[in-house]
Amino acid sequence: MNDQDPxxxxxxxxxxxxxxxxxxxxxxxxxxxxxxxIDARLRSGDPTLAAELAKASxxxxxxxxxxxxxxxxxxxxxxLMEALLKAExxxxxxxxxxxxxxxxxxxxxxxxxxxxxxxxxxxxxxxxHQRFPFPPESDRAARKAVLVIDMxxxxxxxxxxxxxxxxxxxxxxxxxxxELERERGTPIFYINDxxxxxxxDFDVWPKHAVRGTAGARVIPQLAPRVQDYQVExxxxxAFFETGLEGMLERMGVTDLVLTGQAADACVxxxxxxxxxxxxxxxxxxxxxxGLTEEGxxxxxxxxxxxxxxxxxxxx
Amino acid sequence: xxxxxxxxxxxQNPGRAWQEDVELMSRLDRRDMEAMSQLYDRYSAMxxxxxxxxxxxxxxxxxxxxxxxxxxxxxxxxxxxxxxSVVSWLCTITRTRALDLVRARARRPALEAERAPDDCxxxxxxxxxxxxxxxxxxxxxVVMVKNAMTQLSAPERRAIELAYYEDLSHxxxxxxxxxxxxxxxxHIARAVRKLKxxxxxxxGQEAART
Numbered sequence: 249m250n251d252q253d254p255x256x257x258x259x260x261x262x263x264x265x266x267x268x269x270x271x272x273x274x275x276x277x278x279x280x281x282x283x284x285x286i287d288a289r290l291r292s293g294d295p296t297l298a299a300e301l302a303k304a305s306x307x308x309x310x311x312x313x314x315x316x317x318x319x320x321x322x323x324x325x326x327x328l329m330e331a332l333l334k335a336e337x338x339x340x341x342x343x344x345x346x347x348x349x350x351x352x353x354x355x356x357x358x359x360x361x362x363x364x365x366x367x368x369x370x371x372x373x374x375x376x377h378q379r380f381p382f383p384p385e386s387d388r389a390a391r392k393a394v395l396v397i398d399m400x401x402x403x404x405x406x407x408x409x410x411x412x413x414x415x416x417x418x419x420x421x422x423x424x425x426x427e428l429e430r431e432r433g434t435p436i437f438y439i440n441d442x443x444x445x446x447x448x449d450f451d452v453w454p455k456h457a458v459r460g461t462a463g464a465r466v467i468p469q470l471a472p473r474v475q476d477y478q479v480e481x482x483x484x485x486a487f488f489e490t491g492l493e494g495m496l497e498r499m500g501v502t503d504l505v506l507t508g509q510a511a512d513a514c515v516x517x518x519x520x521x522x523x524x525x526x527x528x529x530x531x532x533x534x535x536x537x538g539l540t541e542e543g544x545x546x547x548x549x550x551x552x553x554x555x556x557x558x559x560x561x562x563x
Numbered sequence: 564x565x566x567x568x569x570x571x572x573x574x575q576n577p578g579r580a581w582q583e584d585v586e587l588m589s590r591l592d593r594r595d596m597e598a599m600s601q602l603y604d605r606y607s608a609m610x611x612x613x614x615x616x617x618x619x620x621x622x623x624x625x626x627x628x629x630x631x632x633x634x635x636x637x638x639x640x641x642x643x644x645x646x647x648s649v650v651s652w653l654c655t656i657t658r659t660r661a662l663d664l665v666r667a668r669a670r671r672p673a674l675e676a677e678r679a680p681d682d683c684x685x686x687x688x689x690x691x692x693x694x695x696x697x698x699x700x701x702x703x704x705v706v707m708v709k710n711a712m713t714q715l716s717a718p719e720r721r722a723i724e725l726a727y728y729e730d731l732s733h734x735x736x737x738x739x740x741x742x743x744x745x746x747x748x749x750h751i752a753r754a755v756r757k758l759k760x761x762x763x764x765x766x767g768q769e770a771a772r773t
Contacts, residue, residue: 271755272748274651276658277726277733302647306581307758308727309651316612320628325603328629332599332636391667435663460592460640475659478638491633498626499667 270300274308280431287473390528390562393501394429395486396422397439397508397515399470402456402463404509409454409463414537414544415509419469421534422507426470435499437492438472439508439518440464442480449482484517493525502560503528507535512543519551526560581766584649591639599636606650607632610657616728617661623668627660634660662730719754722747 272278273286289297399422402408404415426436441457442464443449450456457464459480472478481490496504504527506515515536519529531551538544584605590598607628614627634656642652715723721740725731733751737744 267756268748268752271752272733275723275726275751275755277731277736277751279732279734298646302645302651303759303762304755305647305651305655306762307755308723309648309654310758310762311723312613312654312727313609313650316616317608318612318615318624319608320611320625324625324628325600325607328603328632329596329600331629332633333596433666472641474655477634478641480637495630499663 266294266297266300267304270297270304273301274304284427284431291471390503391500392429392503392505393435393437393496393499394426394505394507395437395439395518396426396466396470397486397506397518398441398457398510399438399466399508400440400457400463401465401467403441404467405463409456412509412537412539414539414541418507418509418535418537419467421532422470425505425507425532425535429505430473430475434505435501436472436476437486437495438466438476438478439486439492439514440466440478440480441482441514443482447482484514485521486514486518487521487525488517496527501527502562503530506531509537510543511536511538512547513539516547516550519547520554523551523554523556526556526558528556528559529554581648581650585644588639588642588644588649591636599632602635602649603632606653609650610653613654613657614661617658617730618665623661623664627657627664630660631657658727665730714757715754716750718742719750719757722750723754726751 269286269289273283278286286297290301399415399419403410403412404419405411406413429436442459443457445458447458466472466478477495479486479490479492479495481488481492483489486492504522506519506522506529508515511531515531519531522529529551531548533544533548536544536548538547584602587598587602591602610631611624611628614624614631615621618624618627631653635653642649646652718740722736725736725739726733731739733744733747736742736747740747742750
């Protein structure tokens, strides 16, 4: 570390030691640009910086542990443990009413106009919004969160058990969107399929996204950052048997941006559940992949024609 | 002293306690509720204290606690020991969740949360007066940690507090303290270097013992 004060205008990152960069990153207070610069170096696999960051984080943790120790209310532990047991999805019995085969993609084809394409989809949205416009409302008061659904190895990789080949094409656009939203401070939620090893879901689907395996992890190009949230779920909707709704409520989220895959399966299921709960839903076309292109268009049409039930108030 | 230093209850070196934490995490990954209970006993006061310091409100701190330990329970597999200790992982999650809550409620935390309300069941440790536990902890490592704390100069400590707890940017800290931006950055880097050296010394001491 250079003990001389850097120029008062700031720092030339290239000339700054990894030790100093790690210290600033661990403590906080960097500008978004500086932070992104360090994130980029960490993403590119800079081992010196990563090692320095681990040491700096430990140093800061020592300070926190030294200075802040306030025993919580005695009954909190018991309540927390009970909640954790309920949150545990292992051993959940599969609902026999679920169809054995997902039919979304097939139905999508049946509903499609022969000439349907993405341009037609845009026209459809325009017409729908002209016919049933949203009441005027300030976008500035919206509190947005981004959901990244199932961009996991077991879905995205070639020859993966649940391979959705179209998912690979959306990665660059999704990276771009996440970068932008992180700069804006938008909370990012990774919604990850996650099954116990003996899940009866595997009676009807190939074995996939088994908790703790590499296949259940988000692909490295979209790896979650430390400030992001990860939510494990077992079925089509991100709201089914998860704590997502409560977290969004507590954060005051009013609008959701759904990304990932599959548009015609889990994105659709999540969108419908979100709309029923009053969230405004946006699905950027470039950032979602369908099981088929037709399925995606079908799903976006369905989502685009619905409005949230009792929309959440933007403050 | 702190829960960290009394973590194992037998006054052992925190370096060893940090190593044990890694084993706890692998047990958590196997859904071992007893491991969760141990982790909670070790660090609930730290998590609660940090959350209280940032949010300035005991109810918010309890909410953050709930979120932090739930996240740890559900995402133990995400912990990577190469990226730092379990304690630093907990601190990072706690800080992020607490700042999220503060931002969501658009409420600035009290700059000095030491005056915690009565119902928070405790007070942050006084910086000059060690807690009763400190008196029952013997060993050089405790002295070493205290030395590191006293080695931080007042401006170094202030810069860290404003950045870490108050989420101020380095430029905002410079404006608030009247120091040049470069000096603020140097204070932070120097302070972290001192803290790191203490951690390394603790770990070296533990390695020599085992």
